[in-house]
Amino acid sequence: MSKYVLVTGGAGYIGSHTVVALVENGYTPIILDDFRNANRIVLEGLTKILGFLPEIIEVDVCDDKALRAIFQKYSFEGIIHFAAYKAVGESVQTPLKYYQNNLSGLINILNKMLEFGVKNLVFSSSCTVYGEPKKIKEVSEDSPKNLPSSPYGYTKWIGEQIMEDTFLAHPELCLINLRYFNPVGAHKSSFIGEFPLGKPSNLLPFVTQTAVGKQDFLTVFGNDYPTRDGTCIRDYIHVMDLAEAHVKALAFLEDHKKGCLEAVNIGTGKGTSVLEIISCFEEVSKCKLNWSFGPKREGDVVEIFANCDKASNLLGWKSKLSINDAVIDAWKWELFLSEK
Numbered sequence: 001m002s003k004y005v006l007v008t009g010g011a012g013y014i015g016s017h018t019v020v021a022l023v024e025n026g027y028t029p030i031i032l033d034d035f036r037n038a039n040r041i042v043l044e045g046l047t048k049i050l051g052f053l054p055e056i057i058e059v060d061v062c063d064d065k066a067l068r069a070i071f072q073k074y075s076f077e078g079i080i081h082f083a084a085y086k087a088v089g090e091s092v093q094t095p096l097k098y099y100q101n102n103l104s105g106l107i108n109i110l111n112k113m114l115e116f117g118v119k120n121l122v123f124s125s126s127c128t129v130y131g132e133p134k135k136i137k138e139v140s141e142d143s144p145k146n147l148p149s150s151p152y153g154y155t156k157w158i159g160e161q162i163m164e165d166t167f168l169a170h171p172e173l174c175l176i177n178l179r180y181f182n183p184v185g186a187h188k189s190s191f192i193g194e195f196p197l198g199k200p201s202n203l204l205p206f207v208t209q210t211a212v213g214k215q216d217f218l219t220v221f222g223n224d225y226p227t228r229d230g231t232c233i234r235d236y237i238h239v240m241d242l243a244e245a246h247v248k249a250l251a252f253l254e255d256h257k258k259g260c261l262e263a264v265n266i267g268t269g270k271g272t273s274v275l276e277i278i279s280c281f282e283e284v285s286k287c288k289l290n291w292s293f294g295p296k297r298e299g300d301v302v303e304i305f306a307n308c309d310k311a312s313n314l315l316g317w318k319s320k321l322s323i324n325d326a327v328i329d330a331w332k333w334e335l336f337l338s339e340k
């Protein structure tokens with residue numbers, strides 16, 4: 001019998017890689033995506049990797065009627081909810097767009113779960129809920145949450161609150177907030193990867209686009225942070241490792257007969273600075289990157305990386321791929337795109 005999993009935002013960056021991992025683990029993903037932030041190249045890529053194209057329903061996750069029709073058609077084992085806006089800078093310019101879309105999408109999903117008796121939900125949260133860690137830069141799930149620095153961050157923060165309050169009222173639900181650190185890389189086949197619309201705001205796509213000449217140069221935001229080389233430190237996690245974490249999270253929820261609510265960090269446990277990313281890229285690509293220091297970016301966290309013990313103990317998940325693997329795969333993907 002097919003195990004249907006609804007993957008909202010399943011044509012996006014993390015969503016599409018998770019679709020691959022789901023199929024490889026015996027699930028039948030049903031992709032819900034209206035392609036407002038995804039590129040149709042992903043359809044070709046998924047078909048090449050999987051040998052078939054999973055079902056795609058082109059619908060806005062906020063569309064109540066359309067979502068109900070999908071829940072009427074399928075009996076879902078679980079839902080992985082990715083569909084949301086994610087550009088920090090844009091969220092500062094258009095906060096209402098972010099609050100409206102990201103929060104009403106989640107509420108719509110939770111309402112349909114209650115209406116149709118679907119129990120299991122994995123929510124895309126973010127390490128942004130920790131804000132700037134005060135003293136200890138390695139954060140675990142019980143580290144204090146700090147107020148985020150952007151409306152995007154607040155949508156994740158409030159999203160987790162919505163999950164908590166819904167669980168209190170409906171303790172039969174099985175809910176998990178996966179707190180992603182910094183997803184990077186691409187599928188090893190180079191058939192799917194990250195496809196930033198317009199100018200990328202994240203570091204690695206900016207690096208690879210600079211190297212192929214789509215961007216003139218990379219600005220490193222700030223050089224006098226209190227870190228080992230003066231640049232910010234993040235925990236970069238390969239997107240395929242992250243995709244696997246969703247499969248493990250789903251399996252955990254399925255095994256959980258009673259209701260549960262968990263928050264789990266998904267990172268590598270290792271911090272890497274911006275300059276270390278640049279030298280890793282130059283080493284693996286053998287390209288000299290055109291970059292220079294510029295002013296700090298407002299709202300940037302200085303240093304954060306994950307404590308991943310809970311992911312290992314609760315989900316049996318650990319990252320397997322290195323930052324080198326991620327940079328190689330991101331580079332191969334950029335070269336693949338530039339040949340298209």
Ligand code: UD1
Pocket residue numbers: 086088126127128149150152153181182183201202203204206218219220221222231232233234274297299300301
């Ligand atoms: C941001 C969000 C995070 C979100 C992620 C989505 C915050 C504080 N962070 O992460 O919640 O999940 O985007 O992908 O809300 N950098 C440069 N030059 C560039 C681009 C980036 O120097 O052109 C530096 C940044 O200053 C930072 C590092 O690279 O130190 C990583 O930046 P980025 O990829 O944008 O990720 P975050 O800011 O960590």
